Amino acid sequence: MLFPIQHHPTVFHLGPLELTGFGLAVLAAFAIAQIVCQRELWRRGHDREADAIPDVVMAALIGTLIGAKTYYVVLTGDPGAFFSRGGFVFWGGFIGSVALCWATIKYKKLNFLRIADVAGIAIAAGYAVGRTGCWAVGDDYGRPFNGFFATQFPEGAPPSTVAVMSSQFGVDFPAGTNPTDVVAVHPTQLYETIMGFIMFAILWRFRKHTHKDGWLFGAYCIAAGIERFIVEFFRAKDDALTIGLTTAQIIALTIGSIGVALMVGRRRSV
Template identity: 25%
Template sequence: MIPFPAIDPVAVTIPLPGGAGLPIRWYALAYLAGLAGGWWLMARLMRREGLWGDGAPMRPGQVEELLTWVVAGVVLGGRLGFVLFYQPGYYLANPLDILKVWQGGMSFHGGFLGVLLATLLWCRRTGIEALRVIDAIAVVSPLGLFFGRLANFINAELWGRPTDAPWGVVFPGPAAQDCPGVEGLCARHPSQLYEAGLEGLLLGLVMWLLVRRGGLARPGLAGAVFLAGYGIARFFVEFFREADAQFITPENPLGHVIGGPVWGASMGQLLSLPMIVVGLLVAWWALRRPVRG
């Protein structure tokens, strides 16, 4: 087993008058890096007219305006997705706690739906073809996923299930002590790093190869590949990732929300299945349509 590296979740503290300080966390920096990097890459895509077949769907300067809508979609969708998908009972009884985003609790699937809705609204407002904008967002999204999962690891959160693999990590706190049937400290899968590798690096490579092979000239294809690719990666990693505490019981130690305690599906897998199915169907539809240009 590997001891968890002593990484302070606070990257830097900015001194303030009176001796206080403003802590800047790695998690916040990961969000900023993902959004800033995505904005930069999207602007570059819009300058490469030839990638789109019949021209880029928007001007590079419009990416900054879209970014404002995307940020709102990520935050609102991610928070509401966590509330509705993972702890609806608690937040129904404590509705004011929905606003306490600093206490944690964000859902990728909710953030994805929030970004999708925000993009559709922005495209309707500007008259820009939504499918092509969604394609551009899909190409750059793995960068944000990569940084976000690294930040999850630094925060020692969203850890994996217990394992005796030599690369198992002993995370601090309850993660090292709440392993059924294990005496003393227990190691867990570093599932955050699995996700960083699959959802970030591998999916990012797939999207880059798709762009190099003219994928942006087929509206909807890049978005569909990202949708199915993320769904497959997340579904796979869920076999190694510890379920959320509210789903785990002595009778259901794996936290399955459907099926039995051994053969079933977690909430992450349940939410990923529609992404896989819709992504594959849209990819089939996009490949049957003529290439632009």
């Protein structure tokens, strides 16, 4: 590695108002998810479900925020993390979002699996866009790396310094290494963005399937589980379990298994 990428946070100032790249990416992610859901439901002729999508997306946003924070608090054991700016964990947000969306859809007396079938496409699209926000703010980066696209995060959240990598992520460095040195790492936010777009392309390709409602959401669960399982090998994490897998990988396997059950159970018999 001769010239590592030097990352700096993306921030826009509109007078006294500060807009972060993360906030803009999350906003764009939910907007794109709503557009995908509504247009696909309209294409399928499900107007009642399509008209309810703005409320469902709002439920998804609230469920994501609550679930992501709750997961992080449980993981760290720090209740004060509820009030920190960071600490939004995808799997916690996903579980919280699905739970609150299910409650909202049932309250409106609509078909949950019918909406879920197009939601998988929308979540993949939103995920790809939303992960650019992690890149913009400089969090969720990976382990030390000296290859192509290696990136340093001197102003990351937190910075990718020797001290941070050692204390928070359990990375070992040679004795005498300067704790303030900035370490080059895997830009896992970009890996996740790319894999998110691949998931979206695959699910979009199968949007006209002839199986029962919910089949395509099962396909999303499998794809999301595979994506997360892979990227965890590169992420800067220190929560490996005794069987050598992280908590996120265990959840990924569980979500993937649910996806297999959905695809098999909702497969239309010939």
